[in-house]
Amino acid sequence: MEKDEILQFVKQMKPRDHVIMFHSNREDKHQVLFTYLKAGLDQGEAAAYVASEETPDEIRQAMRRFGIDVDGLERRGALRVIDYRDWYIVEGKFSATETIDRWKKLYEDAVAKRFKGLRITGETACFFDKRMVKELVEYDKALHRVLEIPMAAICVYDSGVVANERGGELYLDLIKAHSTVIIVGPEGGVVKSH
Amino acid sequence: MAQSTTIEDAMFQATDHGLLALGEIVRETIYHRLESTCQVKREEIPEKLDTFHKALQGMLGAGAKVIEKQIAKNLYSRLDLDFTEHSNWTIVEYFDHAKKAKGGR
Numbered sequence: 001m002e003k004d005e006i007l008q009f010v011k012q013m014k015p016r017d018h019v020i021m022f023h024s025n026r027e028d029k030h031q032v033l034f035t036y037l038k039a040g041l042d043q044g045e046a047a048a049y050v051a052s053e054e055t056p057d058e059i060r061q062a063m064r065r066f067g068i069d070v071d072g073l074e075r076r077g078a079l080r081v082i083d084y085r086d087w088y089i090v091e092g093k094f095s096a097t098e099t100i101d102r103w104k105k106l107y108e109d110a111v112a113k114r115f116k117g118l119r120i121t122g123e124t125a126c127f128f129d130k131r132m133v134k135e136l137v138e139y140d141k142a143l144h145r146v147l148e149i150p151m152a153a154i155c156v157y158d159s160g161v162v163a164n165e166r167g168g169e170l171y172l173d174l175i176k177a178h179s180t181v182i183i184v185g186p187e188g189g190v191v192k193s194h
Numbered sequence: 195m196a197q198s199t200t201i202e203d204a205m206f207q208a209t210d211h212g213l214l215a216l217g218e219i220v221r222e223t224i225y226h227r228l229e230s231t232c233q234v235k236r237e238e239i240p241e242k243l244d245t246f247h248k249a250l251q252g253m254l255g256a257g258a259k260v261i262e263k264q265i266a267k268n269l270y271s272r273l274d275l276d277f278t279e280h281s282n283w284t285i286v287e288y289f290d291h292a293k294k295a296k297g298g299r
Contacts, residue, residue: 024255159256167279168260172215183220187252190224192217 003028006182006189010036015117015150018143020174021182022159026054026062028184029156033121034066036154040119041068041078046110047119052084052126053158077113080106084126094132096139107149118151128161133170141177159183201293204272205240212265224253243286262288 010032013019023029037047051059059081060070073079087102088094103120110118127136140155162171175181181192213221228234232249234242250258263279266288270277275295280287 022255022257159254163256163260168263171257171260172264175216181217183216183254183257185251185253185255185257188227190216190220190253192220 002188003031003184006032006184006191007035009182009191009193010154011039013039013119013152013154015152016148017152017180018155018178019153019180019182020140020155020157020178021184022157022162022171023184024159024186028186028189029053030062030066032182032184033154033156034063034068036152037079037119037121038066038068040117040152041073044115045117045119046078046080046106046113046115047073048080048082048106048121050082050084050087050120050122052088052129053123053156056081056083077109078115084123088122089126089130089132094127094135094139096135096142099139100143103143103151104149107151119153120151121154121156123156125158125161128158128165133165137170137173140174144178154182159185201273201289201296202240204269205243205289206237208265208269208272209239209246210236211268212261215261215264224250227253240289243289247284247286259284 010019013036021029021032023032033049037049041047049059054062063070063081068079070079070081074081088099090098106120107118124136127133143153143155157174159171162174165171175192179193183190183192210221213224216224225236228236228239228246228249232245234245234249239246247258247262250261254261262285265285266283267277269288269292273292273296275292283291
């Protein structure tokens with residue numbers, strides 16, 4: 001599968017779609033995630049990006065370069081770029097329940113502001129940095145179960161980091177556990193989807 | 195596990211099995227991509243392993259290392275060889291080592 005097909009795939013994601021994505025470099029990560037978020041924003045949905053591999057300001061800069069009107073969208077409440085310390089690991093602690101409650105509230109806020117839906121994405125680098133991989137896997141499973149919240153979600157993993165975790169077993173476990181997986185390599189990629 | 199007739203047969207079967215860790219759809223996508231862009235049919239993978247390795251890296255990035263390890267483990271099992279992981283080996287080195295261990299058969 002070429003990258004164009006991956007971009008087409010993420011543009012067409014629907015509420016309750018929960019996808020995990022492995023990426024090989026930041027450029028590809030930006031291209032796929034910004035395409036996904038922009039497609040939602042362009043059709044009147046809200047969007048949120050939880051940053052941990054890069055800072056929120058780095059993400060905002062990259063979004064601007066991509067052609068997203070970050071300042072206007074943030075002013076209107078359509079886009080939020082969030083620091084992982086305000087969302088995932090707050091004051092050094094992670095709670096899957098509290099994080100999922102934050103997503104629910106964000107969705108309810110989006111609907112209250114008359115947005116047509118919500119597309120979210122979150123970088124998972126902080127869980128590896130803080131050695132909270134077990135918590136991440138539990139959260140990921142819980143999020144998968146509770147995507148009765150009608151929002152679309154992409155959880156983002158760095159291939160290079162995950163491939164080295166538990167001798168590659170985590171990589172295989174994550175692929176097995178998810179019905180939809182996007183793997184973006186340096187020269188293309190593949191999508192596992194049912 | 196049944197002993198394969200040749201190391202190449204074992205390699206072909208191990209590849210087919212190892213790629214299945216990504217799911218059937220992805221395995222077929224990889225075979226299709228190999229054939230369409232690298233002109234390598236699935237049954238030619240054992241003789242064109244370097245091309246296979248590069249294509250896998252292009253599509254999966256660091257994930258290729260995990261899948262190649264799965265393939266190598268499966269190959270060694272089919273050949274009744276003990277598998278030892280080498281962090282800097284690709285599937286090409288594992289296959290060469292297996293061939294030597296089996297006397298170049």
